[in-house]
Amino acid sequence: MTRPLSPHLRIFRFPPTAVLSILHRVTGVLLTLGLPVWVFWLMQVADGPSAYEPIHAFLQSSAGISSLYLWLFALFMHLCHGLRHLFWDSGRGMLRDSLHRYAMLEFSAAVILTGGCYGLHLKQTELQGLPAADWRGEPAKRWAPSAYGCDNAAETPAPDFGAPVIRCSALVDFINSKPGLDI
Structure with missing residues (x-):
């Protein structure tokens, strides 16, 4: 006869604060991995158009835009979690109900900020008279x-x-x- 696992894996759920704590660590790793890419991008810009064109082509592709917005979400998620920790340091928001409410607020704020940046990107593209990308994900001409x-x-x-x-x-x-x- 086998003994039951403790805690039982089918009924155990992480609380929202634990999920966001793990997500905070993951976003920290993503930001750390994205920093050398950002520095490389700045170096290519400083080297001139011939060095910048290949990375610009990648950043205009669907994969490049997706990676930029994933990194941007990681930045906003990390920022919102840090602000929540500052709020906790003041001694507020430590009750169970407020912990869950602020956890959802933190995640929602990160999604809204990322979506707002994407909306600004689409608006800027529209003002320039360019579609964001064609159906293949290629940069629009x-x-x-x-x-x-x-x-x-x-x-x-x-x-x-x-x-x-x-x-x-x-x-x-x-x-x-x-x-x-x-x-």
Whole structure:
């Protein structure tokens, strides 16, 4: 005859504070792992467009955007848990009911902050006239409109690492024909 396990695994549930404590440690590890990636990204930006383009292409892909928002959620979760610990240090929120309520508030705040950042990202993308990504997860391409009276509108990369700039060769020729002006 086998003895029952203690605590019984089918009925035991971690309380929300224990789950968030474990999640706090996991988010700390994710933040620690993400820091060298962030430093590498900054080094690539400092090296110039040719060094930055491969990492920029990854960050514009679905996997890159997902990893950025996972890291951002880890940041907000870690921040909210730290704020809850500061609240506890003041001696408040230590009753059982308030522990569970603040645990749910902490998790909800992290989700809302991450969702808010994603919403800002979508709004910025919309303001630039770009879809976030095409159906394959590839970065969307911006096409130069010819509605500005330029039949030969062309798209050239800008100095800010690939943001498209619309150049009208007729306008460029006009400016270059004037003495003292040069593009």
